[in-house]
Amino acid sequence: MTVVDAGPLTLAKAKLVAFAEGGVSVPTTVAIFEHPQHGVVLWDTGCNDAVADPDRAESYWGRGIKDAFGAHGFTRDHAIDRQLDRLGIQPNDVRYVIYSHLHLDHAGGMSYFPNALHVMQKDELRYALFPDAWTRPVYCQNDFKDIHKLNVLEIDGDLDLFGDGTFRLIKSPGHAPGMQVLLVTLAHRGRFMLGGDIAHQRDQFEALIPMPWDWSCAAMTSSRLKIKQLERSGIPLYLCHEPGEFAALPINGSHWD
Numbered sequence: 001m002t003v004v005d006a007g008p009l010t011l012a013k014a015k016l017v018a019f020a021e022g023g024v025s026v027p028t029t030v031a032i033f034e035h036p037q038h039g040v041v042l043w044d045t046g047c048n049d050a051v052a053d054p055d056r057a058e059s060y061w062g063r064g065i066k067d068a069f070g071a072h073g074f075t076r077d078h079a080i081d082r083q084l085d086r087l088g089i090q091p092n093d094v095r096y097v098i099y100s101h102l103h104l105d106h107a108g109g110m111s112y113f114p115n116a117l118h119v120m121q122k123d124e125l126r127y128a129l130f131p132d133a134w135t136r137p138v139y140c141q142n143d144f145k146d147i148h149k150l151n152v153l154e155i156d157g158d159l160d161l162f163g164d165g166t167f168r169l170i171k172s173p174g175h176a177p178g179m180q181v182l183l184v185t186l187a188h189r190g191r192f193m194l195g196g197d198i199a200h201q202r203d204q205f206e207a208l209i210p211m212p213w214d215w216s217c218a219a220m221t222s223s224r225l226k227i228k229q230l231e232r233s234g235i236p237l238y239l240c241h242e243p244g245e246f247a248a249l250p251i252n253g254s255h256w257d
C-alpha cells in the first residue's frame with residue numbers, strides 16, 4: 001500500500017470540527033493497493049481535476065465551494081489520475097475503487113476508472129444522488145455523471161470484500177449515511193484501519209465532537225464508539241484528513257506490504 005494526498009485543503013478548523021478555533025491545512029488521503037489476485041484497489045479518489053482549473057472549478061463544484069473548502073492548493077497534479085501515472089498505474093489497470101463515502105473530496109475521481117468495480121454502501125449511493133438541501137454542497141453531482149455507465153457494487157452493511165480478510169468494510173454511518181471504514185490486513189504490516197471521515201481530526205474523534213455537515217450526530221457517535229473499540233483492541237486507525245496520521249503512512253510510492 002502507498003498513499004497520496006489527492007485534495008489538500010486549507011480552511012477554518014470550525015468547518016471540520018464544530019466550534020473549533022483557528023485554521024488547519026489538511027490532506028485528503030487516497031490509498032493504492034496491489035492485491036496479489038485481484039489487482040489494483042483504490043480507497044477513495046480525492047477531488048476532481050476540474051477543481052484545479054480556475055475556469056472550471058466554480059461550474060464543477062458549485063459557486064463558492066472551492067473557497068469554502070480552501071482548495072486553492074489543489075493542483076492538476078494532485079488529482080488521482082496524475083498521481084497514479086507517476087506510480088506507473090494507468091486508469092484501466094484499476095480493478096476496484098472503494099469509497100468511504102461520496103462527498104466531493106472522496107468521489108471526485110470516479111469517472112477516471114471506467115473498468116473498475118465501484119464499491120460503496122447502498123445508503124450512500126441513494127442519498128448522494130438526491131441529498132437533503134443542507135448537505136447538497138458536499139455531494140457534487142458532476143462527480144456522479146458516469147455512475148449509470150459504471151459497474152457499481154452496492155453493499156448494505158459490513159463486507160469482507162475478497163473473502164480473504166484483506167479488505168474488510170465496516171459500515172459506519174454518521175458523517176454520511178453510508179460512511180464506511182476500511183480494515184486492512186497486510187501480510188507483513190498486519191491490521192490497520194483507514195478511517196475515511198469517521199472524524200476529520202484526532203481531537204474531534206477522541207471527544208466525539210461533530211462536524212457541521214454530519215448527516216446524523218447520533219449515528220456518528222455510535223459509529224465512532226464502535227471504531228474506538230477496534231482501536232482500543234490494538235488496530236491502529238488513520239483518519240483521512242489528519243496531517244500527522246497521513247504522515248505516518250507510506251507516502252508517494254513508499255510501501256507497506
Ligand SMILES: [Zn+2]
Pocket residue numbers: 103105106197240241
Ligand atoms: Zn472528507
